[in-house]
Amino acid sequence: MKIIVDAMGGDNAPEKIIEGCISALDVVESEIILVGKSQIVEEYLKKFGCKNERISVYNADEVVENEDVPTRAIKTKKNSSMVIGLNLLKEGKGDAFLSAGNTGALMTGALLIVGRMKGVDRPALAPIIPTYTGKALIVDGGSNANCKPENLLQFAIMGNIYMKTTFGVDNPRVGLVNIGTEEMKGNELAKNTYGLLKEAGLNFIGNIEGRDIPLGSVDIAVCDGFVGNVILKVIEGMGKIFGKMLKEEVSATLLSKIGGLFLLSSFKRFKKRMDYTEYGGALYLGLEKPVIKCHGTSKEAAIKYSIIQAENFIKNNTVEKIRENLSFREEKSIESD
């Protein structure tokens, strides 16, 4: 197994990306190919004293920046670490590609270069978020702003296999994001998706409301990419303001500061429970080969866990299993026609 990593993508690239890769080598079996300006990347490897033979460098002279317009970046920056990395994946020089760079460019590039899996109409970004009881997958997390019911059905099917194979969730509970729990609730999309999910042979628990996601009532929250992205961002924002407010109130008086010292390890555990780093990045589900979008702010740990996640994904043949599942459904629907 070989995992290709965009060494130049993300706010903390290349240093933290490279550090994350080095840490990952201790826990994964895969080889890692770092794509980026080779001189710089090699300097960092030297700096960190890394002589592991399972890590190699592939030169790429350009970098896709966060400000770049996605389609244009992919078309004009042919020598960027992102485009070269995606091409290496396509050509079979590696089994998965990871980047913390420009999200739009990565999704566009993944579609154009790696391509959709046969039978998948719309690939979907599938990030994992921490919940009260563990974690949940949101699919679509932001790639398709306008969706049809059939798209949401495919998101659910792909998410189901992903949660089973990569995260070992036995019989994932699938919920349809809606504004009420009754079957006939919601907008046209939700109403027309309900029946499809009900008949899909999934562990479909019905409609869920926004609060059910953080509370941990589902393993997979299915929605269009507009709603999914809003959910993700609201969760992110709430996490931020809670952290800020808590810090402010704890440091408000001398007494509270002292109390804060007693609570250091409590706060640490609290923070850890809300940290999504260890679930890795957001997989772009439905491509011919796995592409993982790491958060732009990813540091060492986030990259390390994303590499572990990528290896699990490859090891368990998730792409093959999704393909089988979708083509099986296609055959069945042709038979029943």
Next chain:
Amino acid sequence: MKIIVDAMGGDNAPEKIIEGCISALDVVESEIILVGKSQIVEEYLKKFGCKNERISVYNADEVVENEDVPTRAIKTKKNSSMVIGLNLLKEGKGDAFLSAGNTGALMTGALLIVGRMKGVDRPALAPIIPTYTGKALIVDGGSNANCKPENLLQFAIMGNIYMKTTFGVDNPRVGLVNIGTEEMKGNELAKNTYGLLKEAGLNFIGNIEGRDIPLGSVDIAVCDGFVGNVILKVIEGMGKIFGKMLKEEVSATLLSKIGGLFLLSSFKRFKKRMDYTEYGGALYLGLEKPVIKCHGTSKEAAIKYSIIQAENFIKNNTVEKIRENLSFREEKSIESD
């Protein structure tokens, strides 16, 4: 001014509703009409030793339950506190109606009995949420699952006047909920709404992402009722799990429990900042007369603040101002045709 209150609606009705009304009398000038089973209501008034002449009771023998199907409840329970209250409002026996009862029934009843304001295509539920810097209005918070760009424009116009008149926000910053800040981002609805909001003469700050709402970057977040309801519920769920996790971690060890004692007032302030009770209930904007939906779990304080909010709303002629603003726009658009 007279405020009509559904004494029987909500999880803590009638006791907490009545208590809230009694507390409100200390701060508002309005009279309050409590609608509900008069014998029970009067017993509570006696129990609380309330002899204030500004509170009166209007008998209603039936109650709309949370489990009732909205349209049916409104059509068959003619003697319910909700239906009678809405009728009193319509007939001019009061200037605003408040209920913590069945949301769907209240919205249906408000539309059928009180009616839409002329010029408003779709009234919208407009709840206030606490943010890092203060508060924000979400409109639509859940009444219209499918919307057109023109609906969102009206939500923004109504929300703008509401925030100005009832909450004294000077020049409310209006943001369009989207999945990126660039003008051409988003689903069809968002793309087609952007231009309308830009030309509306509002303090339109452009597209906002989910995280901007809790961070306090806007005073008014405009979206369809599906997205708005999901946002509200995610915020609610995040608040719940943060509270639960924090409590668990603080009570984990003896040391942390001691620390917790030092932090009692910090936690209290923290909780207060995230509490939306004091902003009152969600106004149903765009009706002929104000109807306020209080949270089903409302206790004394929530009811009290909702009554204050209702009085401000009436005092400042918000309904009239919305009417003027919308008809002014209509004339302008006819002129320009």
